[in-house]
Amino acid sequence: MGDKPKEERRTYYCSFCGKSQHDVLNLIASPRAFICNECTDLCAEVCDEARAEKAAKSIIAKTLKVKRSIKRVLSARFWGGGDG
Numbered sequence: 001m002g003d004k005p006k007e008e009r010r011t012y013y014c015s016f017c018g019k020s021q022h023d024v025l026n027l028i029a030s031p032r033a034f035i036c037n038e039c040t041d042l043c044a045e046v047c048d049e050a051r052a053e054k055a056a057k058s059i060i061a062k063t064l065k066v067k068r069s070i071k072r073v074l075s076a077r078f079w080g081g082g083d084g
Contacts (some may be wrong), residue, residue, distance in 0.1 A: 012027055012029070012034050013034065014027060014034055014035055014036040014038075014039055015033035015034050015035060016035055016036070016039040017036060017038065017039050019036055019038070021034075024036035024037055024038055025037045025038075028040065
């Protein structure tokens with residue numbers, strides 16, 4: 001009688017790394033999969049790196065656009081028959 005129901009004795013595992021619920025701090029469940037806190041941390045790092053890379057590319061693109069605009073203005077002014 002003191003036994004726990006079978007469902008309570010079941011051990012769950014992270015669908016990504018395979019660690020059991022006893023080896024991690026948290027195990028988040030969905031209807032079809034589980035993910036541990038360590039894998040969610042890794043996913044967050046990957047997403048942060050992707051966002052940082054995208055931001056860096058955007059800054060570089062904007063810088064190049066500004067440089068091209070400056071070059072165009074200077075070329076028109078000094079070599080393209082500007083006011084002078």
